[in-house]
Amino acid sequence: MSLTQQVLKGNRLALSRLLTLVENNSPEGRAALAELFSHTGKAHLIGVTGSPGTGKSSLVNQLVLQYRKMDQKKVAVIAVDPSSPFTGGAVLGDRVRMRDLSGDDGVFIRSMASRGSVGGIAQTTAALAQVFDAAGYEIVIIETVGAGQSEVEIARLAHTTLVVEAPGLGDDIQAIKAGILEIADVLVINKADRPGVEHTERALRSSLELARPVSRVYHHGQAMTVKAHKPPPNTWIPPINKTIATDGSGIAKVIESIAKHMQYLRTSGEWNARERARLRSETEALVRDTLMTQFLEGLPEGAFESALERVFSHSLSPIEAAQFLAQTERPQTPRATKEQP
Numbered sequence: 001m002s003l004t005q006q007v008l009k010g011n012r013l014a015l016s017r018l019l020t021l022v023e024n025n026s027p028e029g030r031a032a033l034a035e036l037f038s039h040t041g042k043a044h045l046i047g048v049t050g051s052p053g054t055g056k057s058s059l060v061n062q063l064v065l066q067y068r069k070m071d072q073k074k075v076a077v078i079a080v081d082p083s084s085p086f087t088g089g090a091v092l093g094d095r096v097r098m099r100d101l102s103g104d105d106g107v108f109i110r111s112m113a114s115r116g117s118v119g120g121i122a123q124t125t126a127a128l129a130q131v132f133d134a135a136g137y138e139i140v141i142i143e144t145v146g147a148g149q150s151e152v153e154i155a156r157l158a159h160t161t162l163v164v165e166a167p168g169l170g171d172d173i174q175a176i177k178a179g180i181l182e183i184a185d186v187l188v189i190n191k192a193d194r195p196g197v198e199h200t201e202r203a204l205r206s207s208l209e210l211a212r213p214v215s216r217v218y219h220h221g222q223a224m225t226v227k228a229h230k231p232p233p234n235t236w237i238p239p240i241n242k243t244i245a246t247d248g249s250g251i252a253k254v255i256e257s258i259a260k261h262m263q264y265l266r267t268s269g270e271w272n273a274r275e276r277a278r279l280r281s282e283t284e285a286l287v288r289d290t291l292m293t294q295f296l297e298g299l300p301e302g303a304f305e306s307a308l309e310r311v312f313s314h315s316l317s318p319i320e321a322a323q324f325l326a327q328t329e330r331p332q333t334p335r336a337t338k339e340q341p
């Protein structure tokens, strides 16, 4: 039986091996992804992001426990650590916090360290999520540290994004600075057992209001802005949920918010729109890669490098270089064939 067939049959060891192949972007991994694609499109991808130490892993642990208790859905967790070149530390910490999940065959946890570019992380995460989706994991949770661009990329991948805050973390909401609030579908204030929860909640609410559409009215001849009384129908306003991830308080409400968001995505047509946008940009990126490879392979040996040298010395602009290369006469046979003995 092939590796992909074993994965589809639910073999965990095969799944683990395939995830490694995919993470390393190996040819076998890419071939397997292509084979598995027709089995994907069913999973609910949930992103969990927020500043370091807000309790994301603890929260994910609780969410998984709850999903398992509720309706026995298979749940996968991808823990992404964009800041660290090694998984070591993160894995150890997360293992402790997610130990309640070990021994459950319906749960699979995978840690991933960053490799190079931001686009790389998002692409690899997407690929791993596809494998889990094909393997029948109905819920795929992606945990990532809120550190900037990579979260936005990963949020674009997730259907529902949870942004986790905690009271007293250097306030007034690191999230706003990082622009992370804009990607939130559900807001979670974790560590609700700590002082300062009300303050965090107020700050979050006011920044949410700021983001909401306003209308202008005139009062005694003076222009005033007021909040629109009712948001236009079919807009999603991120709910704020308070949790204590260490004892599970408030988790049921978060699950409810996630379910409501899912329902909103389905009824508003947003689910389809997101899926199409995601698949389109993935396809476009691959077309670009393919064309680039074909283009470079078709050029005479060294033509690209020598054009680049002229760009470096500013005797040719990048646009001129591209035009020049596009017009360069191509050898009849591809270089690879010509070079063969």
Ligand SMILES: Nc1nc2c(ncn2[C@@H]2O[C@H](COP(=O)(O)OP(=O)(O)OP(=O)(O)O)[C@@H](O)[C@H]2O)c(=O)[nH]1
Pocket (backbone or CB within 6 Å): 051, 052, 053, 054, 055, 056, 057, 058, 059, 093, 097, 145, 190, 191, 192, 193, 194, 243, 244, 245, 246, 247
């Ligand atoms: N008091 C309290 N502590 C919590 C709560 N949730 C998590 N913690 C603790 O906060 C610390 C960090 O929790 P993690 O779950 O590792 O946080 P994280 O956001 O995943 O951290 P990174 O992945 O390192 O960014 C741990 O010591 C947890 O036990 C909570 O609700 N209340």
Ligand SMILES: [Mg+2]
Pocket (backbone or CB within 6 Å): 056, 057, 058, 094, 143
């Ligand atoms: Mg963590």
